[in-house]
Amino acid sequence: MSNLENILAKADENQPEALERLFELLRFESISTDIAFEEECIKAADWLVAQLNDIGFAASRRDTDGRPMVVAHSGGEGPHILFYGHYDVQPVDPLDLWDRPPFEPAIEDTPKGKVIRARGASDDKGQLMTFIEACRAWKNVTGELPGNISIIFEGEEESSSPSLVPFLTEHAKELKADFALVCDTGLWDYDTPAITTMLRGLVAEDFTITAANRDLHSGSFGGPAINPIRVLTRILGGLHDDTGRVTIPNFYDGVPVVPDDIRADWAALNFDVDGFLGDVGLHTPAGEQGYSPLEQIWARPTCDINGINGGYTGEGFKTVLPSQAHAKVSFRLVGTQDPAAISKAFRQYITENLPPDCSVSFHSEDHAAATNLSVDAPEFTLAREALSAEWPNDAMFIGMGGSIPIVGYFQKILGMDSILIGFGLEDDQIHSPNEKYDLRSFEKGTRSWVRVLNALLG
């Protein structure tokens, strides 16, 4: 057997223990957005440091103003690769929609095969562990780690990564590599691996509209007193026109027209719209008129309301005219749309539409431009071939609706491109109750990294 075949066989042989290790990581309640779970994040980071040191990396926990980073180096020769994943997870609410405790992982049989059920199973603990397990199998067989690898695991990916840019900036020399491998994306479909080369950017806005200085009784004040929920719904209700286009002035500046040949390629992918929507209980594509769902997700910007609240929302009824109303609104960006300009235009739009006696305060900002990676680099071809060898179908270069801000940071701060490879599936329910990761994704993911590392560094 070749070295590659031996390592792949070893990875398979390691699977039972690999799964136990993943379960250990999944048991940490490493929710980064809530300070109450800070200790759990630290524990998860320490656990990763120990795992990496155990297989020969020089790994350490690097504390930040927020959750710690984990950084490791193999110390080998040749092209330098930086691998990225994140150990933090999304909050778990609403907890009552989970079929089992989110931090007590288990293997479950499903009609589509065995799955690992837990918060973070797919996003991103299961994914990052595929890489560690690939390195472990490599080390088991060859006695050495594969080439010159550095690793960074982040603990704030699900909470806007406040420490990431300062950390990358401060440690640029240590972390800069020839290119990055990022494992936080998905397969194209069950049998088709993918390298994601187009990512939408993000602008997130969190704001409060205030009217009266206290909550009022709607009997005494209903009519003359302005209701901030009504103001909010009227403004938000006007963010789209009847065709689904965003109404904010100049919003579409920098949105490229997709060339006809690319559109034709995408059409040839036979994207299963019915399956995609049907899986989540929907049937009718919504969104901007005149664009296919795939084009909407990959190549069109969107505006969504991610959260809203105001007034009395408990059991029963309270005829209150609240003093305040809140909303969280985010934009997905494409092409060269400028996040700062979009944020400014949005805030201006809100402010200009406020009636008298209302004020608005904006609480946060989160900006990331869209990413368009150059697939002409040879590493992309090598990685694509390696993935194609592992999976039933050849690997595809695809787009993705979400943002992975790390890609932009790596470009801007470390001057390197990222190859985005991951093994998640659309039905993994990341960010939702009952998140899962296919056992097959974990197994073939590990094998995929063995092949990719062999192709790039072997």
Next chain:
Amino acid sequence: MSNLENILAKADENQPEALERLFELLRFESISTDIAFEEECIKAADWLVAQLNDIGFAASRRDTDGRPMVVAHSGGEGPHILFYGHYDVQPVDPLDLWDRPPFEPAIEDTPKGKVIRARGASDDKGQLMTFIEACRAWKNVTGELPGNISIIFEGEEESSSPSLVPFLTEHAKELKADFALVCDTGLWDYDTPAITTMLRGLVAEDFTITAANRDLHSGSFGGPAINPIRVLTRILGGLHDDTGRVTIPNFYDGVPVVPDDIRADWAALNFDVDGFLGDVGLHTPAGEQGYSPLEQIWARPTCDINGINGGYTGEGFKTVLPSQAHAKVSFRLVGTQDPAAISKAFRQYITENLPPDCSVSFHSEDHAAATNLSVDAPEFTLAREALSAEWPNDAMFIGMGGSIPIVGYFQKILGMDSILIGFGLEDDQIHSPNEKYDLRSFEKGTRSWVRVLNALLG
């Protein structure tokens, strides 16, 4: 001196002991919404029974599934009057905002005169005691109670009156009178008494819009997947047109045009809009264009969003496309607007504006028609004249933006109208910390009832 003058003098003479009696009642912690205070409610009811029996009523405590009623009859001849008040009070939290213990009443000097400070001083213990003290003075002077009076004191007014309709229905024959006197409202201003004759009705709707069968990631699904918050805001944002009119078809059916002479009367009241709004931090009257604030509150229907929530509303940001969005919407009704028709039209409006893949469920309904008491009845004129004789200014017939459900129950179940007379002031801070009742309200309130009883039954 006439009988009336003698009784008024006696009422004044009784004041020191009357105040002591009120303080005894105020010391009961009769919070009806919290079961922990049930015993205190029973004690307050028993105390009232004893007081009423003491002055010659045949009074008894009537237990219900909730807090007890107090019912009393004078057994006299002539027109039969039913007097209504409630002995239960609002909760007192936040306790740290009270300047003194809420159930340890005291007389305090304020720049505007002496006040009785305690929870329930104004709402409604101080008010109901004005009537008892009027009856006592009458009895002291004449040896008899004034005519044919029944009394009902409720103990659940501040907790939605769950026992009221069953009790009125079961004891309709005993309680039915020619008309009711209800003491739970206020003066128009410091020197101007009022009889409230117009009360807005209420329709309350609590509903949920559901789209996907689970929360989705806005990166993966933003665009093709419908967002129920966006649907909700668009629908709610369309409930009013640019002039503030409600857009639901046929909503204004049954809304009377206020005659020019009444509008002129209201204008002559010189309602202090700047003070009314300024007190809560507002300056610009909102609401339906073309109507004064007073007309909006008394004579125009409104639609308000009392609560809204959906998606992620915690700290930080979560780019979720939620499965559901919720809202609570209420309508204040006037004239002969039909609550059932409004509810139906609203639900139809929501349903017809739902895009594909969205469904709506309605969780509750709460209907009360507006009340317009016929001020042509001679009792209204007599009561108005009696009040005018007591206070510096003549009494006004006024409207009120809120609902007093008892008035509707008396009409529907007992077939009688109510005369709403009370002596509270806007600054009494009912339902808030540091509730007070002007000592003058207590004294002149007692004298007012002597005059009203004399006019109606004397």
